[in-house]
Amino acid sequence: MGVEIRVEGLKKSFGRQVIWEDVTFTIPAGEISALLGPSGTGKSVFLKNLVGLLRPDRGHVYVGGGDVPRLRENELYDMRRKFGVLFQDGALFGSMNIYDNIAFPLREHTRKSESEIRRIVLEKMEMVGLSGAEDKLPGEISGGMKKRAGLARALVLDPEIILADEPDSGLDPVRTAYLNQLFVDLNTEMGATFLIVTHDIGTARVLPDNLGLLFRRGLVMFGPREMILSSTHPAVNQFFNARRQGPIGMAEEKDQAEVASEGQIPQAMPAPIPPQLMPSDGRLRPSMRRPGEWLRQHQTKPPPGSFVDDQGRNWLTDWDSLTHAGHRPQ
Numbered sequence: 574m575g576v577e578i579r580v581e582g583l584k585k586s587f588g589r590q591v592i593w594e595d596v597t598f599t600i601p602a603g604e605i606s607a608l609l610g611p612s613g614t615g616k617s618v619f620l621k622n623l624v625g626l627l628r629p630d631r632g633h634v635y636v637g638g639g640d641v642p643r644l645r646e647n648e649l650y651d652m653r654r655k656f657g658v659l660f661q662d663g664a665l666f667g668s669m670n671i672y673d674n675i676a677f678p679l680r681e682h683t684r685k686s687e688s689e690i691r692r693i694v695l696e697k698m699e700m701v702g703l704s705g706a707e708d709k710l711p712g713e714i715s716g717g718m719k720k721r722a723g724l725a726r727a728l729v730l731d732p733e734i735i736l737a738d739e740p741d742s743g744l745d746p747v748r749t750a751y752l753n754q755l756f757v758d759l760n761t762e763m764g765a766t767f768l769i770v771t772h773d774i775g776t777a778r779v780l781p782d783n784l785g786l787l788f789r790r791g792l793v794m795f796g797p798r799e800m801i802l803s804s805t806h807p808a809v810n811q812f813f814n815a816r817r818q819g820p821i822g823m824a825e826e827k828d829q830a831e832v833a834s835e836g837q838i839p840q841a842m843p844a845p846i847p848p849q850l851m852p853s854d855g856r857l858r859p860s861m862r863r864p865g866e867w868l869r870q871h872q873t874k875p876p877p878g879s880f881v882d883d884q885g886r887n888w889l890t891d892w893d894s895l896t897h898a899g900h901r902p903q
């Protein structure tokens with residue numbers, strides 16, 4: 574389960590406004606990847622291009638043998654079954670209760686009986702912690718519950734790819750932690766490919782296997798978490814460490830004078846890389862690499878204090894003694 578998405582030379586503009594161009598990268602199968610970038614850099618537009626809701630000016634989106642922008646309407650309909658999409662606001666039908674909202678893709682895309690639909694809907698509702706909310710209308714539940722309902726709906730067709738647009742925006746830190754844990758557990762259980770758009774640096778630093786940054790009408794960098802979090806690339810370092818100093822300004826790009834006035838300040842080092850979030854059942858993540866492996870292979874020193882967990886244990890030096898037979902540190 575889980576397929577890769579290969580994006581090649583993708584460009585999207587609206588009228589004369591180029592949103593991004595030359596976007597080329599591969600979203601690895603079965604891994605969790607996160608895409609970040611300042612507001613308005615076209616993250617939502619990018620997700621819509623992946624599922625064919627928007628068409629790029631040029632370029633390719635290869636998913637399981639098909640090239641999304643070149644699919645005919647009926648082929649696109651089939652292709653979309655591979656995707657579960659959680660839109661930014663949950664995108665629930667306001668006049669439909671939560672149960673019917675979650676059942677909708679099953680009624681639309683399958684010929685399953687109502688009793689089978691019931692079994693699946695209740696299973697997914699339990700998975701996201703919504704049991705008992707079947708009869709509620711979207712207007713009657715909290716923002717966090719709406720997001721989880723949108724996620725349950727994205728899961729009912731057992732998608733090979735899950736796209737989530739800012740699933741954690743507007744959630745408090747504890748609910749964000751629960752949601753991130755849910756993503757790790759779902760990824761471990763289903764093996765699906767995840768692409769999550771987020772603004773939350775805390776999420777970005779611990780949840781994904783891979784990170785990407787959209788800025789200045791392009792993909793600045795995409796790669797393994799350790800590569801991005803140790804990077805001294807000015808925009809990458811600035812964004813993933815939430816700093817004011819760097820090329821990203823209040824109005825997206827700083828002007829020359831602003832950048833020049835910062836020239837005297839030495840660039841801050843990347844913050845310590847935290848240990849990655851693990852499945853709650855004690856297993857390792859399906860695509861788990863040994864902590865520090867990418868850094869070692871690329872002769873890059875981890876920022877001081879990296880890979881120390883909240884019990885003070887060092888996952889870099891003590892990994893072998895902390896893990897046993899595929900289990901995470903206990």
Ligand SMILES: Nc1ncnc2c1ncn2[C@@H]1O[C@H](COP(=O)(O)OP(=O)(O)O)[C@@H](O)[C@H]1O
Nearest residue numbers: 587590592610611612613614615616617618619
């Ligand atoms: N359907 C559309 N028609 C015209 N412009 C659009 C459309 N959708 C998005 N845009 C523009 O594309 C840019 C990127 O938008 P968006 O993808 O929503 O940014 P992000 O999700 O990164 O905050 C914005 O300037 C937005 O106004």
Ligand SMILES: [Mg+2]
Nearest residue numbers: 616617661738
């Ligand atoms: Mg958006």
